[in-house]
Amino acid sequence: MSKLEQLLTQIAQNKLGIETLETxxxxxxxxxxxxxxxxxxxxxxxxxxxxxxxxxxxxxxKANT
Structure with a gap:
């Protein structure tokens, strides 16, 4: 799981009470x-x-964005 996926899953768990973002x-x-x-x-x-x-x-x- 990528860092982004881990972060989004953590937010979903902590803020929304959603266990996983997997279908x-x-x-x-x-x-x-x-x-x-x-x-x-x-x-x-x-x-x-x-x-x-x-x-x-x-x-x-930052310069590459």
Whole structure:
């Protein structure tokens, strides 16, 4: 699992109560009711993780974007 997949899974688990982001081919396992405030928290966590990644990137990495 890539670092990004690990991060997204961790956010889904901590903010949305979703065990995995893997498709399990079952409606009861693949579809979730999520409160809007939980969704907002998850989106904010992902955004902040992106900011942190950008701050920690090497200057040469930033020049290539």
């Amino acid at each position: 399990r081919r079952s409606d009861s396992l693949d579809f979730h009711d999520v409160a809007v405030w939980c969704l907002r928290d998850a989106l904010e966590a992902a955004f902040n993780a992106g900011l942190e990644q950008g701050r920690n990137a090497n200057p040469s990495d």
